Amino acid sequence: GQNIDQPTEMTATEGAIVQINCTYQTSGFNGLFWYQQHAGEAPTFLSYNVLDGLEEKGRFSSFLSRSKGYSYLLLKELQMKDSASYLCAVRDTSGGSYIPTFGRGTSLIVHP
Amino acid sequence: EPEVTQTPSHQVTQMGQEVILRCVPISNHLYFYWYRQILGQKVEFLVSFYNNEISEKSEIFDDQFSVERPDGSNFTLKIRSTKLEDSAMYFCASMERGTSQYEQYFGPGTRLTVT
Numbered sequence: 284g285q286n287i288d289q290p291t292e293m294t295a296t297e298g299a300i301v302q303i304n305c306t307y308q309t310s311g312f313n314g315l316f317w318y319q320q321h322a323g324e325a326p327t328f329l330s331y332n333v334l335d336g337l338e339e340k341g342r343f344s345s346f347l348s349r350s351k352g353y354s355y356l357l358l359k360e361l362q363m364k365d366s367a368s369y370l371c372a373v374r375d376t377s378g379g380s381y382i383p384t385f386g387r388g389t390s391l392i393v394h395p
Numbered sequence: 396e397p398e399v400t401q402t403p404s405h406q407v408t409q410m411g412q413e414v415i416l417r418c419v420p421i422s423n424h425l426y427f428y429w430y431r432q433i434l435g436q437k438v439e440f441l442v443s444f445y446n447n448e449i450s451e452k453s454e455i456f457d458d459q460f461s462v463e464r465p466d467g468s469n470f471t472l473k474i475r476s477t478k479l480e481d482s483a484m485y486f487c488a489s490m491e492r493g494t495s496q497y498e499q500y501f502g503p504g505t506r507l508t509v510t
Contacts, residue, residue, distance in 0.1 A: 316498065320438075323484075324503065324504070325486055325501035325502060325503050325504050326438060326486070326501050327501070328498040328499070328500070331498060370437075370438065372438075380451055381443075381451075382428075382440050382443060382451055383499075384440070385437050385438040385439070385440075386437065387436070387437045388437060
């Protein structure tokens with residue numbers, strides 16, 4: 284399976300920028316997803332990267348480097364409601380599976 | 396906006412009992428999934444379902460578990476003879492197509508507590 288590594292917890296200040304990193308190891312990389320999950324709720328889709336580079340979507344951007352097995356999620360103009368867990372999920376189709384594997388998630392705490 | 400729904404939101408059951416968790420995927424979606432998340436741990440894949448049959452399942456999805464699409468809208472997960480370690484949040488998800496660029500939409504989850 285994939286080894287997906289994310290920091291366990293991060294803190295940031297309202298209005299600031301935060302970058303959440305994700306590293307992974309796969310045999311057949313076929314896409315990386317970022318999800319946001321508020322406590323006790325379902326994951327909600329944020330972004331999908333399959334090619335190298337930056338994908339921007341409003342205050343959130345996601346970057347991928349396939350050669351480095353590395354992605355980050357960038358959150359700008361942080362708001363209190365951004366306090367949540369951010370899940371990196373990687374799809375590895377080397378074994379014929381299309382199911383992404385989730386990392387343990389990074390708990391982001393935004394304080395005033 | 397269409398959404399995945401799940402019932403019940405919380406289910407309490409005694410060890411050894413059977414439970415059925417229900418999901419209504421988004422109507423034009425073709426792929427259905429069950430995941431679980433034990434408190435404080437990562438989201439774990441259980442099973443995927445397409446064209447009225449299981450397409451993939453994880454090691455967690457053993458003979459204790461079964462899935463069914465009894466009609467055109469519901470997708471159910473049955474857990475036979477529940478164990479304490481089955482206590483978790485169970486998420487249903489659906490996806491429009493099976494190709495790479497389509498995202499999974501998750502339901503709000505059912506919190507299963509086995510006592």
